[in-house]
Amino acid sequence: MARLKEIFAKEIKPSLKQQFGYKNHYMVPEIQKIVLNMGMGIDGNDTKILKSSQEDLAAITGQRPIITKFKKSISNFKTRKDTNAGLKVTLRRNKMYEFVDRLVNIALPRIKDFRGLSIKGFDKFGNYTFGIKEHIIFPEVNFDKVEKIRGLDITIVIKSIKKEDSFELLKKLNFPFKNNKDN
DSSP: OOHHHHHIIIIIHHHHHHHHTOSSTTSSOEEEEEEEEEEOGGGGGOHHHHHHHHHHHHHHHSSOOEEEEOSSOBTTTTBOTTSEEEEEEEEOHHHHHHHHHHIIIIIGGGSTTOOOBOGGGBOTTSOEEEEESOGGGSTTSOGGGOSSOOOEEEEEEEEOSSHHHHHHHHHHTTOOBOOGGGO
């Protein structure tokens, strides 16, 4: 069992239940899945670059990414239908908790001039989305073999009743949020 999953089950879940006054433990907010997305742009058609990005994302997540395709052609964006758009990985269960643990404790502190994550990344359902400009902040990626530094979009899908519940869950999982006065 992942270290963070044990901490969540034994400490965080009971404290959130008590804090919000829920009647049973199924009402407590919890992470359902994490979706990582790496857009490739024009480089999606180059098989060498696509393969190296796929290997990097597989090293970061421990799971092989799928290649996403454009759904329709848009001339202004220079996209063609059914060409490669990017890479996507969906993490669940133990791999999800291991990724969150590595993200919060190892990767995010390695970002240059990092001041915290924005509170504005929550949608109306309580899910949290944020972007990372450099995928090389993860220690699994070999910096010498990277041809081009790419960005990542990370969406954390949370089962919760309100946005505030999701925010409290992520705070208890040690996500480094900016102070309200810094926004």
